[in-house]
Amino acid sequence: MRIMLVLAKDNIYKYNSIHKRKYYPQITLITLESLIDRKYNADVVIVDEGVEKWDATSKKYENEKFDLICISSVISGSKRAKEIANFWKSKGAHTLIGGHYATALKEEALQYFDTVITGAAEISFPMFLEDFTNGTPKREYFNLVGNDYEPKPLNRKLLKNKKYFKNYGTIVANNGCPNKCSYCSITKMYSGKNQIKKA
Numbered sequence: 001m002r003i004m005l006v007l008a009k010d011n012i013y014k015y016n017s018i019h020k021r022k023y024y025p026q027i028t029l030i031t032l033e034s035l036i037d038r039k040y041n042a043d044v045v046i047v048d049e050g051v052e053k054w055d056a057t058s059k060k061y062e063n064e065k066f067d068l069i070c071i072s073s074v075i076s077g078s079k080r081a082k083e084i085a086n087f088w089k090s091k092g093a094h095t096l097i098g099g100h101y102a103t104a105l106k107e108e109a110l111q112y113f114d115t116v117i118t119g120a121a122e123i124s125f126p127m128f129l130e131d132f133t134n135g136t137p138k139r140e141y142f143n144l145v146g147n148d149y150e151p152k153p154l155n156r157k158l159l160k161n162k163k164y165f166k167n168y169g170t171i172v173a174n175n176g177c178p179n180k181c182s183y184c185s186i187t188k189m190y191s192g193k194n195q196i197k198k199a
Contacts, residue, residue: 009049
């Protein structure tokens with residue numbers, strides 16, 4: 001099974017002269033990679049469009065075949081996420097979307113992607129992979145991630161691009177926020193919970 005994990009770019013989420021001082025390594029894709037059970041013997045390609053030279057629909061990949069295209073996107077990157085999905089659907093891949101866009105605008109996302117994960121993916125993504133390999137993928141998945149969840153070790157060697165490390169490192173101390181602001185996508189993403197990570 002071949003899987004491409006993609007972080008869709010937008011006008012803000014990309015490394016350039018304006019934003020490079022604010023840029024920090026995104027652990028979204030390596031978190032998803034850690035959730036892919038080794039029993040699948042999957043060939044996983046990671047494409048962070050914010051920093052990579054070649055994006056997910058570039059000529060570098062035009063002659064390649066993938067079974068799954070799994071995209072994470074914020075709302076402002078949703079147009080690009082749809083472009084990626086359309087490109088790979090035409091090549092026979094199953095497309096999945098997760099992240100803040102899918103969570104905030106699920107009904108819209110269902111119109112463009114084969115499967116939509118809302119909320120955090122730590123439990124839903126492995127469930128989807130099991131269903132997919134059994135030939136029974138669902139259209140949508142949602143599972144709360146409790147404070148007792150034990151995260152998988154991350155393979156930080158996958159963060160190869162030197163642009164990640166121009167300024168400073170990243171420590172993720174929690175997921176979510178306890179403030180539950182009605183206008184904030186983080187409230188919906190983590191169901192108003194603040195999940196503290198263990199040291």
